[in-house]
Amino acid sequence: MNEPQRSQTSSVSLSTSALLGPIGVLPRPLASRACAWPTVPPYLRPQPRTPDPVNTTGSSHPSLTSERARTLLRRLRDLNLVAGPVALTRDACVSIAGCLSLDGPAEAGVRYLLRHVDGRERTLEIGWNDAGLVVSILGPGRDDRRDLRVPVGCDPDGRACVPAIGARVRPDSNNPRELEHFLRRVVRAVA
Numbered sequence: 722m723n724e725p726q727r728s729q730t731s732s733v734s735l736s737t738s739a740l741l742g743p744i745g746v747l748p749r750p751l752a753s754r755a756c757a758w759p760t761v762p763p764y765l766r767p768q769p770r771t772p773d774p775v776n777t778t779g780s781s782h783p784s785l786t787s788e789r790a791r792t793l794l795r796r797l798r799d800l801n802l803v804a805g806p807v808a809l810t811r812d813a814c815v816s817i818a819g820c821l822s823l824d825g826p827a828e829a830g831v832r833y834l835l836r837h838v839d840g841r842e843r844t845l846e847i848g849w850n851d852a853g854l855v856v857s858i859l860g861p862g863r864d865d866r867r868d869l870r871v872p873v874g875c876d877p878d879g880r881a882c883v884p885a886i887g888a889r890v891r892p893d894s895n896n897p898r899e900l901e902h903f904l905r906r907v908v909r910a911v912a
Contacts, residue, residue, distance in 0.1 A: 783874065783875050784853075784872070784873065784874055784875070785853075785873040785874060785875055785881050785892070787849070787851070789875075789881065789892040789893075790849040790854075790873065790881070790892070791827060791828055791849065792892045792893055793881055793890065793892035794827035794828065794830070794831050794847065794848075794849060795827040796892070796893070796894060796895070796900055797820075797827075797831045797847060797900060797903075797904060798820055798822060798823065798827045798831045800820070800897060800900050800901070800904075801819055801820040801823060802817050802819070802820070802833070802897075802900070802901055802904055803817060803818060803819045804816065804817040804901060804904075804905070806838075807905050807908050807909060807912075808909075809908075809909060809912050813837070813838070814837075814838060815835045815836060815837050815838075815843075815908065815912055816835070816836045817833055817834075817835060817845075817904065817905075817908065818833070818834040818835065818836050818842075819833065819834055820832065820833055821833065821834055821844065828849075829848075830846050830847060830848035831846070831847045831848075832844050832845065832846045832847075833845040833847075833904070835858075835908065835912065841860075841861075842861070843858050843859060843860050843861075843865075843912070844858070844859040845857075845858055845907070845908060845911070845912070846858075846859060847907060850870075852870060852872065853870060853871050853872040853873045853883075854870070854871050854872075854873050854883060854907075855868065855869075855870050856868070856869045856870075856871070856907055856910065856911045857869070857911070858911050858912055867911055868911075869886075869910060869911045871883050871885040871886060871910075872885070876889065878891075879891060879892075880892075883906075885910070886906050886907065886909070886910035887906060888902075888903050888906035888907065888910075889903070890902070890903035
């Protein structure tokens with residue numbers, strides 16, 4: 722007896738009892754639009770991103786300038802970080818044992834000594850070219866070299882962002898903790 726009441730229009734009225742009246746009105750789908758999506762204007766449709774030849778990070782922010790990259794390399798050199806263990810995997814870690822290139826220009830690259838728990842030593846080299854950050858790990862032998870090249874962009878706050886390794890830092894930062902955090906991300910990415 723308490724059946725849904727149908728009106729003469731294209732909607733359905735629902736009722737819990739004849740005494741309460743309709744609770745809500747639900748529009749019926751029209752036959753012509755049952756499976757079709759509404760037309761979206763072209764300016765609202767997602768457009769495929771075309772690579773920007775100047776901005777290689779794929780972000781909407783500009784690439785890091787060479788001057789700011791040199792500033793970052795100088796800060797990393799002057800930091801001369803000696804830090805405890807940097808976890809590489811669940812069972813492996815290295816320690817950052819200081820900067821090896823304190824006397825050289827930062828533009829030629831910044832080198833840090835990395836010590837593994839078993840006593841092996843490797844050299845971390847951080848450089849810059851127009852494409853972005855160039856990071857290398859050098860082992861005792863010639864065949865023990867790993868290179869990583871990653872684009873570097875700038876966020877709206879002016880920080881250097883390296884999305885490939887999940888790192889960002891203000892190139893002109895004097896904060897040792899911020900620079901150490903960036904350096905640890907670099908070590909984890911390449912070591």
